Amino acid sequence: MSGETQVGIIGAGPAGLMLSHLLHREGIASIVLERRSRDYVERRVRAGVLEQASTDLLAATGVGERMTREGLVHDGIKLRFAGEEHRIDFRRLTGQGITVYGQQEVVKDLISQRLADGGDVRFEAEATAVEGIDDDHPSIAYRRDGEPATLDCEFVAGCDGSHGVARASFPPPLAGEGQGGGPRVYERSYPFSWLGILAKTPPASNELIYAYHERGFALHSMRSPEISRLYLQVAADDTMDGWPEERIWDELRLRLAEPELRAGEIIEDGITPMRSEVIEPMQRGRLFLAGDAAHIVPATGAKGMNLALADVKVLAEALTAWYRSTSRDLLDGYSDRCLRRVWRAEQFSAWMTALLHRDPAGDPFEHKLRLSYLRYIATSTAAATTLAENYVGFDTAK
Ligand code: FAD
């Protein structure tokens, strides 16, 4: 091994932690640098839906025990709009379901397994630059306890989310396609955000409710029989100041068509912008991007965490092949292999977002088209299957 470790990983989110765990199982050493504290990352409330492939990966690699016990298996979702409710039966349409299990629980389980296995996860260690990615000895410059430090390694995995430093060490993006060399960034922003709350109130439904309302989208999810996770479409420039608790609950009751939804203590709240972004390719030399560092999806399709886990499964396989046989084939194919799944998720997430959100600049015609498509999904097996097979995770390797 040249340097302090084989794989330097930036970021202790689902991508970075899972990668470190998978590499450990293959006898490959890694060090994870995370700029936040352990407590912070374990409390950060984000996504909650795991596809079957994600639950399989967690279970098959020994980190799924609590998820299997506490995760809520759902066989479908409810769509509500214009006073109607329709259930999309994932199990019947695809043979698969989903598991509702909070992202921070996945993060907790992975951290505790890494530490039990003697893993080196350095919290409050902020990467500031990635160097030498075009030669054999890359390094990560970072700061810990205010002191500058360097991590020398053989490969760098940029798992540092959408605002991380790894992607910044790529050459500048090119303006157009087909010019060779640098990566291209494909992006789209949406004229609305999501206000999310985690609240101490029993879920009003045993399954997720995706609601389209004239006033905008709402989503009813959950974390346990006592804790609900609820979202509202809000204006892109809204802040929490404009949303006192009573307004949030009133709006949720109205849009979800759940007049009995009980207000409870709000444990966490926040506003998240809706964005789509893909960096293509996701690699350069000895640097590989994974998860949000390489792509962002609007949350409507519940794909973010699933893509992050899927990327690092592919990356771990490629790094394992390299360390077993010094074959670069799988490493070279990493980005292409991931991007097939990423673009499927991008299309699905953008489509679900357009289907269920009120565009502030849209006209009444658009509203009617949306209602018609929702009714089509509710009554056509073909249309419902399209939603279902993408929601549970479409296998692009087929
Ligand atoms: P992250 O979980 O973002 O992990 C990256 C890690 O890198 C973080 O711990 C960060 O602190 C660390 N880091 C960043 N920069 C540095 C640095 N310079 N040095 C060291 N460490 C660094 N998806 C859904 O499907 N549904 C949702 O409801 C949903 N809600 C979301 C709400 C918010 C506020 C955000 C930001 C995302 C949400 N997502 C949601 C998306 C989903 O949570 C992400 O796709 C998922 O977290 C991706 O995992 P990751 O490991 O790639 O990135």
Ligand code: DHB
């Ligand atoms: C949750 C988040 C999502 O983005 C989604 O589409 C469904 C559920 C959740 O946090 O539970």
